Amino acid sequence: MAAGTGKKEKRDASTEERILAAARTVFTKKGYAGTKVRDIAAEADINLSLVNYYFRSKEKLFQVIMQETVQQLIGDVSRIFDKEETSLEEKVGALADHYVNLLLKNPDFPLFLVNEILSGNDIFSSHAKKETLFQSHFFKQIGALKVNYNPVHIIMNTFGMLVLPFLARPILQNNGIVKPAEFKALMEERKKLIPVWIKGMIG
Amino acid sequence: MAAGTGKKEKRDASTEERILAAARTVFTKKGYAGTKVRDIAAEADINLSLVNYYFRSKEKLFQVIMQETVQQLIGDVSRIFDKEETSLEEKVGALADHYVNLLLKNPDFPLFLVNEILSGNDIFSSHAKKETLFQSHFFKQIGALKVNYNPVHIIMNTFGMLVLPFLARPILQNNGIVKPAEFKALMEERKKLIPVWIKGMIG
DNA sequence: AAAAAAATTGAACAATTGTTTAAAACAAAT
DNA sequence: ATTTGTTTTAAACAATTGTTCAATTTTTTT
Structure with a gap:
């Protein structure tokens, strides 16, 4: 499924990493409530759905950060x-x-x-x-x-x-x-x- | 229309005051983005519509506070x-x-x-x-x-x-x-x- | 008491926003 | 080449949330 610890680690890390980097930036700047998932997607320049694909939910992503x-x-x-x-x-x-x-x-x-x-x-x-x-x-x-x-x-x-x-x-x-x-x-x-x-x- | 400086000042001040007090409380505790107009209405124990009736918008109310x-x-x-x-x-x-x-x-x-x-x-x-x-x-x-x-x-x-x-x-x-x-x-x-x-x- | 104005309510609307889905694109494996 | 698994996409869904509206109640004025 998603991130990090999986066995084969064949995934191109860049998408996941870009989401994390974007989330760091936006959450830090706007706080949890002020951040929209779409903001993160835009900042990372990836499709909206990928945020949930990699991190299940806004809440979970926030906890990671x-x-x-x-x-x-x-x-x-x-x-x-x-x-x-x-x-x-x-x-x-x-x-x-x-x-x-x-x-x-x-x-x-x-x-x-x-x-x-x-x-x-x-x-x-x-x-x-x-x-x-x-x-x-x-x-x-x-x-x-x-x-x-x-x-x-x-x-x-x-x-x-x-x-x-x-x-x-x-x-x-x-x-x-x-x-x-x-x-x-x-x-x-x-x-x-x-x-x-x-x-x-x-x- | 709304508040304070109007000519006749016949309004029962309590509703407007209660909204202000509630807004102070909730905005202070949750910040602008984290605050829902419904939170303020609930805190003030008044009908949701009255917030807009007295203050036009969440944004305006926030500016007042x-x-x-x-x-x-x-x-x-x-x-x-x-x-x-x-x-x-x-x-x-x-x-x-x-x-x-x-x-x-x-x-x-x-x-x-x-x-x-x-x-x-x-x-x-x-x-x-x-x-x-x-x-x-x-x-x-x-x-x-x-x-x-x-x-x-x-x-x-x-x-x-x-x-x-x-x-x-x-x-x-x-x-x-x-x-x-x-x-x-x-x-x-x-x-x-x-x-x-x-x-x-x-x- | 009647009329007018103001305040309140419940419902609905419309925009925003988190999440899901189904299909397509891509990569890897056989 | 075909199959299988993974990633990406566009669209839609559903929940949340700011705002408005029409009707009702209450208050004020005449």
Whole structure:
């Protein structure tokens, strides 16, 4: 029948891959409800029926994209969080570095996630590696901090400072607070500043 | 015909008001595309046709809600930003105080905005008072800062630290990082901490 | 009380959209 | 070459959903 794990794998992968790529693009840009199957077909430049032929339903296709996205996300974070030999500040730096790069390439990405998170779709809970994440070296380091407030704040601050600029980008740019060309440079600057700020909070 | 400004204003306001309240709720929770006119009618407990009777179309109704929302938002921020007599740190404190309260009451609110911002709908640009905002005392204070980086970072950090916890709340709670009962207390804690952190960044 | 205007209702319409089907085109195997 | 299995296509189906309409009820005006 359809995809991927079949025995002979004789299929030309391009159609299936094109649907996936198109789905990634459109779902990310418009969200689940805002995406029409016909949009995906058009983006992939294939016949409408092929979407259902390869993925059964819009819902199933969405789950594939979402699963793949979360997997990637958790994988990336885990690799950074698990390192035993890096300091907390270094981990924050690595996070900033990695995600600024990623978000500069995929500006719609944070909305996509936020969107699904708040639509009741608990994208992480269904995922295997989640425990790994929340018991990682990073979380141990955070928990061991000597600060007179709940150390979870540090996590919130890190991700808040990291993600918000990308969510607010249109506002910042359309109102002349940040010139379009300037945005990338600002984000590069943040790569170095975020760990400094975080260090200031805990030091 | 419809609403509000008409001459005689004889209409029982309750139906129109109920539609507006329902629309606020449903649009905020599900976004524009995810909202069905029938959802709004059901939430308001009125006949489906009345939505179009009072507001012409789903699109128009949405614009009313969006306009009212942005107006409120800009108004609140302006009141804080414009104060000549408060320090930068005090303004951040007032912001945190006001918006933590607001977001605790309306958990879906940040997503709603973020959603529209990134769907190309530049909610601020169409609004009159926007210049006021970006030329406010707050922005002057920010611009006058003696820091060796672009002062816009401070704005991003403030809003990032303020908003992200509400966007990430489901993740935090569903994974035991923050217990549901604990969340409110954490946010109250943040009211005081955010201005301290910001002060640390600029001082 | 009668007439006019406004509000409400249930039904239907029309457009959109996810999905299915049957036939055709294509590729692989015998 | 023929058969078999797979992929693609165009069309249609069915469900959803925004909108409209005609009739009824309610309210306001005269």
